[in-house]
Amino acid sequence: MNTYQIALIPGDGIGIDVIDAAMVVMNAAAGRHRFALETQRFPWSCDHYLKTGAMMPEDGIETLRPFDAIFLGAVGWPATVPDAVSLHGLLLPIRKAFNQYANIRPHRLLAGVEGPLKAEGFDILCIRENTEGEYSGAGGRVHQGRDNEVAVETSIFTREGVERILRFGFEQARARRRHLTSVTKSNAQKYSMVFWDEITRELAADYPDVTVSHMHIDAMAAKMVMNPQDLDVVVASNLFGDILTDLGAAIQGGLGFAASANICPDRSAPSMFEPVHGSAPDIAGKNIANPIAAIWSGAQMLDHLGETGAAADVLSAIEGATRQGIGTRPGRNSTVEITAAVVAALGG
Amino acid sequence: MNTYQIALIPGDGIGIDVIDAAMVVMNAAAGRHRFALETQRFPWSCDHYLKTGAMMPEDGIETLRPFDAIFLGAVGWPATVPDAVSLHGLLLPIRKAFNQYANIRPHRLLAGVEGPLKAEGFDILCIRENTEGEYSGAGGRVHQGRDNEVAVETSIFTREGVERILRFGFEQARARRRHLTSVTKSNAQKYSMVFWDEITRELAADYPDVTVSHMHIDAMAAKMVMNPQDLDVVVASNLFGDILTDLGAAIQGGLGFAASANICPDRSAPSMFEPVHGSAPDIAGKNIANPIAAIWSGAQMLDHLGETGAAADVLSAIEGATRQGIGTRPGRNSTVEITAAVVAALGG
Ligand SMILES: CC(C)[C@H](C(=O)O)[C@@H](O)C(=O)O
Ligand SMILES: CC(C)[C@H](C(=O)O)[C@@H](O)C(=O)O
Numbered sequence: 304m305n306t307y308q309i310a311l312i313p314g315d316g317i318g319i320d321v322i323d324a325a326m327v328v329m330n331a332a333a334g335r336h337r338f339a340l341e342t343q344r345f346p347w348s349c350d351h352y353l354k355t356g357a358m359m360p361e362d363g364i365e366t367l368r369p370f371d372a373i374f375l376g377a378v379g380w381p382a383t384v385p386d387a388v389s390l391h392g393l394l395l396p397i398r399k400a401f402n403q404y405a406n407i408r409p410h411r412l413l414a415g416v417e418g419p420l421k422a423e424g425f426d427i428l429c430i431r432e433n434t435e436g437e438y439s440g441a442g443g444r445v446h447q448g449r450d451n452e453v454a455v456e457t458s459i460f461t462r463e464g465v466e467r468i469l470r471f472g473f474e475q476a477r478a479r480r481r482h483l484t485s486v487t488k489s490n491a492q493k494y495s496m497v498f499w500d501e502i503t504r505e506l507a508a509d510y511p512d513v514t515v516s517h518m519h520i521d522a523m524a525a526k527m528v529m530n531p532q533d534l535d536v537v538v539a540s541n542l543f544g545d546i547l548t549d550l551g552a553a554i555q556g557g558l559g560f561a562a563s564a565n566i567c568p569d570r571s572a573p574s575m576f577e578p579v580h581g582s583a584p585d586i587a588g589k590n591i592a593n594p595i596a597a598i599w600s601g602a603q604m605l606d607h608l609g610e611t612g613a614a615a616d617v618l619s620a621i622e623g624a625t626r627q628g629i630g631t632r633p634g635r636n637s638t639v640e641i642t643a644a645v646v647a648a649l650g651g
Numbered sequence: 652m653n654t655y656q657i658a659l660i661p662g663d664g665i666g667i668d669v670i671d672a673a674m675v676v677m678n679a680a681a682g683r684h685r686f687a688l689e690t691q692r693f694p695w696s697c698d699h700y701l702k703t704g705a706m707m708p709e710d711g712i713e714t715l716r717p718f719d720a721i722f723l724g725a726v727g728w729p730a731t732v733p734d735a736v737s738l739h740g741l742l743l744p745i746r747k748a749f750n751q752y753a754n755i756r757p758h759r760l761l762a763g764v765e766g767p768l769k770a771e772g773f774d775i776l777c778i779r780e781n782t783e784g785e786y787s788g789a790g791g792r793v794h795q796g797r798d799n800e801v802a803v804e805t806s807i808f809t810r811e812g813v814e815r816i817l818r819f820g821f822e823q824a825r826a827r828r829r830h831l832t833s834v835t836k837s838n839a840q841k842y843s844m845v846f847w848d849e850i851t852r853e854l855a856a857d858y859p860d861v862t863v864s865h866m867h868i869d870a871m872a873a874k875m876v877m878n879p880q881d882l883d884v885v886v887a888s889n890l891f892g893d894i895l896t897d898l899g900a901a902i903q904g905g906l907g908f909a910a911s912a913n914i915c916p917d918r919s920a921p922s923m924f925e926p927v928h929g930s931a932p933d934i935a936g937k938n939i940a941n942p943i944a945a946i947w948s949g950a951q952m953l954d955h956l957g958e959t960g961a962a963a964d965v966l967s968a969i970e971g972a973t974r975q976g977i978g979t980r981p982g983r984n985s986t987v988e989i990t991a992a993v994v995a996a997l998g999g
Pocket of ligand 2: 490491521738893927
């Protein structure tokens with residue numbers, strides 16, 4: 304029997320609610336598919352920061368390295384720890400340290416879920432660059448607090464970083480409907496985004512079977528609302544991918560349904576799976592958070608571990624529940640009810 | 652009789668179609684309200700670039716300076732001139748040179764227009780910073796074409812730049828529903844966006860009658876799709892405002908309806924009015940472009956010139972036409988038909 308070592312980082316707020324819920328489903332799937340998940344739980348979070356002065360211990364990255372995967376809930380509790388501190392202390396360094404350069408976020412309407420758009424038939428796979436670009440963390444401020452204060456923030460794009468995420472996108476497009484949309488803003492950002500466009504054009508030659516569209520982020524945001532059904536695989540920089548995937552979450556009915564996988568494609572380090580939503584302090588610990596995004600992220604984890612049958616079963620079970628209307632609207636069902644319905648649909 | 656000097660820059664593609672159409676409406680409004688618009692037409696465009704090697708002459712800015720307003724169609728013809736060249740050679744330098752730091756973009760559904768959302772009752776005023784930030788044009792590339800190539804692009808935010816756009820937003824909120832949403836990404840961009848958040852908090856003290864919300868750009872994009880009716884005035888940086896206003900255009904039924912005013916608030920230089928849409932090469936010169944965005948931008952121009960009665964009349968006339976279904980769907984009416992319907996609704 305295969306046994307996988309999973310590092311659980313529930314994090315803050317509803318991160319805890321949804322990881323606990325998702326693990327119930329993961330274990331049910333493991334039971335049926337005859338593999339085991341051994342978990343170790345790390346309390347790294349804003350609470351931990353308040354107690355220890357750090358979001359994770361100094362050897363946090365090394366502690367996580369041997370695991371087969373990391374399953375994370377949500378990070379952030381802005382009332383006590385500024386987001387810029389909590390995220391740069393936990394989530395963002397993990398993505399970078401483990402070279403999880405491909406953030407995969409699927410956007411489609413689950414059966415039974417009503418979205419905010421009149422349009423319904425879309426199936427988009429967003430591939431977000433996850434380690435550099437606008438999130439490089441390079442910058443500074445001078446003359447702080449004075450009239451002449453200036454703040455700068457520098458986006459850094461490397462050829463390796465851009466090439467590998469685009470190649471990853473081209474490969475995904477090959478496995479789907481063979482259409483890739485590369486999103487930039489090269490009409491206004493003439494260094495970084497023109498560079499990205501050039502590399503897209505270079506690589507396109509290696510994938511003659513994939514149709515490539517170039518779009519600017521502004522037009523792309525509009526397209527996701529007006530003609531989402533035209534899109535297949537979308538590749539974007541760290542910031543643009545962040546924006547488009549929240550928009551993707553919105554059109555699929557809300558953040559309660561948006562899953563995400565932070566993948567280290569060469570498997571030299573663990574990948575990390577996390578719902579797109581945040582810690583939602585207002586509803587934390589109340590048994591009302593929707594665990595579907597976390598369960599779906601868990602399915603991505605099983606898939607990455609090679610348990611593709613179990614992953615497919617979990618996805619069908621999610622839709623088995625939502626098709627009956629369970630978990631499809633905020634407030635309709637509790638976290639526990641939704642979890643139970645997914646487990647029941649698994650046939651467990 | 653007041654006479655205003657207007658510099659017309661139709662630019663490229665449908666920019667020409669819609670500026671010509673909008674001027675017919677502007678002149679009809681001028682006739683009824685007893686003022687005159689004297690226009691001078693500048694052929695600055697990608698064609699001009701191909702002929703002369705420059706998007707506008709070297710003294711272009713000085714040529715425009717004496718005018719009361721600039722009315723611009725669209726800039727860009729990517730098949731022959733890279734956007735990064737055309738826009739940095741014409742549109743962007745005008746915004747910066749004339750300190751048009753406030754880009755005002757209204758988003759609401761015109762009577763008779765069907766949007767892509769199920770939600771309908773929204774009325775958003777986006778205020779976009781228009782002179783600095785992510786569009787500073789600062790950056791560079793090293794090791795071009797080699798494996799170790801790196802491109803950087805630096806966002807530059809000044810205290811003056813951020814303060815003035817936020818103050819402008821607060822003032823607009825005062826004149827509307829007294830709610831301001833400031834959009835950043837301070838959880839990931841810890842220099843520029845944290846700076847913006849700090850200034851927002853400082854200024855909020857001067858506007859105790861305005862409720863302030865802070866949102867991240869990703870959550871904001873989702874909100875515009877899920878709960879646009881909660882929003883009143885939205886203030887954002889150059890890039891974030893660009894993205895949000897295309898999204899705003901989408902939810903109001905498309906770029907055919909999205910108007911924009913590039914305002915120099917202290918009136919030390921001319922302001923510029925332009926539809927949000929681009930040059931749309933595929934439909935250029937075919938008498939099928941929707942001129943409503945340009946006509947609405949023209950109404951913003953009349954308002955800025957102090958002809959508030961005429962501005963209001965033009966807006967009502969636009970809705971007079973759309974209420975009858977004219978111009979509400981792509982392909983339904985020609986540019987000329989829509990223009991004629993608006994003029995007729997003006998009672999002219
Ligand atoms: C919390 C934040 C830093 C993060 C991001 O922007 O990457 C989140 O929005 C996401 O999309 O995973
Ligand atoms: C054409 C482009 C540079 C421009 C911008 O991003 O400012 C346009 O998208 C706009 O919104 O006015």
